[in-house]
Amino acid sequence: MSGIKEVAKLAGVSVATVSRVLNDSSSVLPETKDRVCEAIEKLNYQPNLLARNLRRSETKLILAIIPSISNMFFSEVVRGMQNKARKYGYNLLLCNTEDDSESLKVYLNLLKSRQADGVIFVSSAIEQQTLTGIAKTHPVVLCSEYYDGLDISYISIDNKLAAYQAVQHLIRTGRKRIAFINGFDYHISTRLRLEGYKQALADNNIEFREELVRQGTYGLKSGLRVMRQFLSLEEPPDGVLAGSDMMAIGAIKFIKQSGLKVPEDIGVVGFDDTRATSIFEPSVTSISQPMFDMGQCAVDILLKKINSLQGYEEKLILEHELVIRHSTV
Amino acid sequence: MSGIKEVAKLAGVSVATVSRVLNDSSSVLPETKDRVCEAIEKLNYQPNLLARNLRRSETKLILAIIPSISNMFFSEVVRGMQNKARKYGYNLLLCNTEDDSESLKVYLNLLKSRQADGVIFVSSAIEQQTLTGIAKTHPVVLCSEYYDGLDISYISIDNKLAAYQAVQHLIRTGRKRIAFINGFDYHISTRLRLEGYKQALADNNIEFREELVRQGTYGLKSGLRVMRQFLSLEEPPDGVLAGSDMMAIGAIKFIKQSGLKVPEDIGVVGFDDTRATSIFEPSVTSISQPMFDMGQCAVDILLKKINSLQGYEEKLILEHELVIRHSTV
DNA sequence: TTGTATGCGTTATCAC
DNA sequence: GTGATAACGCATACAA
Numbered sequence: 186m187s188g189i190k191e192v193a194k195l196a197g198v199s200v201a202t203v204s205r206v207l208n209d210s211s212s213v214l215p216e217t218k219d220r221v222c223e224a225i226e227k228l229n230y231q232p233n234l235l236a237r238n239l240r241r242s243e244t245k246l247i248l249a250i251i252p253s254i255s256n257m258f259f260s261e262v263v264r265g266m267q268n269k270a271r272k273y274g275y276n277l278l279l280c281n282t283e284d285d286s287e288s289l290k291v292y293l294n295l296l297k298s299r300q301a302d303g304v305i306f307v308s309s310a311i312e313q314q315t316l317t318g319i320a321k322t323h324p325v326v327l328c329s330e331y332y333d334g335l336d337i338s339y340i341s342i343d344n345k346l347a348a349y350q351a352v353q354h355l356i357r358t359g360r361k362r363i364a365f366i367n368g369f370d371y372h373i374s375t376r377l378r379l380e381g382y383k384q385a386l387a388d389n390n391i392e393f394r395e396e397l398v399r400q401g402t403y404g405l406k407s408g409l410r411v412m413r414q415f416l417s418l419e420e421p422p423d424g425v426l427a428g429s430d431m432m433a434i435g436a437i438k439f440i441k442q443s444g445l446k447v448p449e450d451i452g453v454v455g456f457d458d459t460r461a462t463s464i465f466e467p468s469v470t471s472i473s474q475p476m477f478d479m480g481q482c483a484v485d486i487l488l489k490k491i492n493s494l495q496g497y498e499e500k501l502i503l504e505h506e507l508v509i510r511h512s513t514v
Numbered sequence: 515m516s517g518i519k520e521v522a523k524l525a526g527v528s529v530a531t532v533s534r535v536l537n538d539s540s541s542v543l544p545e546t547k548d549r550v551c552e553a554i555e556k557l558n559y560q561p562n563l564l565a566r567n568l569r570r571s572e573t574k575l576i577l578a579i580i581p582s583i584s585n586m587f588f589s590e591v592v593r594g595m596q597n598k599a600r601k602y603g604y605n606l607l608l609c610n611t612e613d614d615s616e617s618l619k620v621y622l623n624l625l626k627s628r629q630a631d632g633v634i635f636v637s638s639a640i641e642q643q644t645l646t647g648i649a650k651t652h653p654v655v656l657c658s659e660y661y662d663g664l665d666i667s668y669i670s671i672d673n674k675l676a677a678y679q680a681v682q683h684l685i686r687t688g689r690k691r692i693a694f695i696n697g698f699d700y701h702i703s704t705r706l707r708l709e710g711y712k713q714a715l716a717d718n719n720i721e722f723r724e725e726l727v728r729q730g731t732y733g734l735k736s737g738l739r740v741m742r743q744f745l746s747l748e749e750p751p752d753g754v755l756a757g758s759d760m761m762a763i764g765a766i767k768f769i770k771q772s773g774l775k776v777p778e779d780i781g782v783v784g785f786d787d788t789r790a791t792s793i794f795e796p797s798v799t800s801i802s803q804p805m806f807d808m809g810q811c812a813v814d815i816l817l818k819k820i821n822s823l824q825g826y827e828e829k830l831i832l833e834h835e836l837v838i839r840h841s842t843v
Numbered sequence: 844t845t846g847t848a849t850g851c852g853t854t855a856t857c858a859c
Numbered sequence: 860g861t862g863a864t865a866a867c868g869c870a871t872a873c874a875a
Contacts, residue, residue: 189868189869198846201847201848203869204869204871210870210871211844211845214844214845217844231623231627232627233568233627233868235571235573235628236568236851236868236870237870238568239851239868239869241870253593254583254589254592254596255589255593260583260584260589263608263610264582264583264584267583267610271620276607276609276624277607277608278607279578279606279608280605281593281597295563298560299564300563300564300605405793434793441795461793464790464793465794466767466770517851517852517853518852519852528861528862528863529854529862529863530855530862530863531860533854533855536854539855542860543860543861564852568851568852568853568854568867569852570867
């Protein structure tokens, strides 16, 4: 393949001029510009980005660190990220950690060795110390999960309010004993949702009961498992809030297996509003998170950080929505 | 951040020696090696990959072009690709085309400008001409869909046999009028599956009927739509093979809406065996494709091509499996 | 407006 | 076994 020199020679100019038309920096005489463009066409010249990247010390690559790509929530976020990134000429370096801290390290090395211009952590299990270290030297944005104490940009939803509304909905539709299948407690969303859950109970004069809150692992099986525990209680719940759609579906499956009916006997609300909610029968009432938007905004914020030398930080909370389906009414 | 020069100075050696221990190329005296490593540690030195990439003219990046990341089939393939790539120090540049040919072009420019060492097309809608052009100058592997006439490496399953077995299964479980919701006809899988479908009918002395074959778009809605057409026939089918799990689920949904029962009145078989098959009720009988393996093998083949100067090509067919669930028995 | 020359941080080819 | 040094292909400060 031909380089910038050949183009320069063919156009009868210096490499500097070719570089100028390439980046349309400073002014080039229209006629010389035409000559250069012509030469570029003729030689089918493509600038070598490796050289440009070295020179400019950038890669136009964004590290996207996510727990698992085969989770509908994350894949939607990734779609949003990619969509926005493309608009700005950036691309996504995809990093599936599968919650393995070893691979996380490997991927973070990509940042240190300048293979990427910045990083977006989507719901990542990363130590605060590691995170602050990275944030000191590289542009970082947190997506979905974040740390409240740290001054690091993030984008998320109002998890407390969301859980509050979900519980309110269950109560308003006649339930009184609301159980909660929550997520990992190192996630801030888990703690905030628990607050919202408690608040809703309190506002409706319902006593909080320890045994009605359990942790799941976001998957279908953990929904089944926790629901089995709930149904074996002396006073089983008549409403369930789950921290993910898959756990909600798992719960519903177990309820049906037990000969009970959804929504008649027990109402169930999920979280995220992934496509699974409308595939499953009964369709699942769920808190809709703007996953695509979150991905887009995360990239937006990251690019702002990349292009602003000072310590720009932005915390963004996006709107959610309770989508009511047949698992509650 | 410190460069190789600082390390060299601190260790009291030349940059060449530092480079040697970095790549453990040729022999370095153990004691000098120790000194260098020590200096690297002390300065927390990370080689600048941009410079290395320019020098070596490689990026250790693989372009992964897929129609949509939010499709379970593709996300599993991507997981496999990433998994294997990591083992060899490669990373994935994720490109969601959303079936937009414009963005495809953009992504292919990454190859031309040397931002990636090779490309894997997963079920991509790409013109043969474009493809052969790229394959002439860059390492290319096709995954899932491919072109039979071209000498370009690919990995897939035996789609004809798979469809054959699915239809056999429907017939063996008592069905006689088998309908087929097929995929896009620019996909080779679509054509091969049709062959298998016809073959199975022929082998069972069942007449092929044009009106029992329709095209869908792989999504849930198209399954619903096509099933409506089938049920409005004078002689509706008692068995359905769908080219994707989502279409199978859509079909089942419509069947149930129509007051008929699955599997009692109509048996349904899907394709791919994505997780949706076991989430849905009834669970869906499906042809299991080794998606993760396909991703892994695709990367394997691509790396072989990258590391072999001559025109290495490999065509691989992986095993599939009919997984029987409640939608047929 | 355009050309010259230097540097980006490595790796690799020579010498020694 | 080790050290100078020339590339890699481009962008830019400076000079013209």
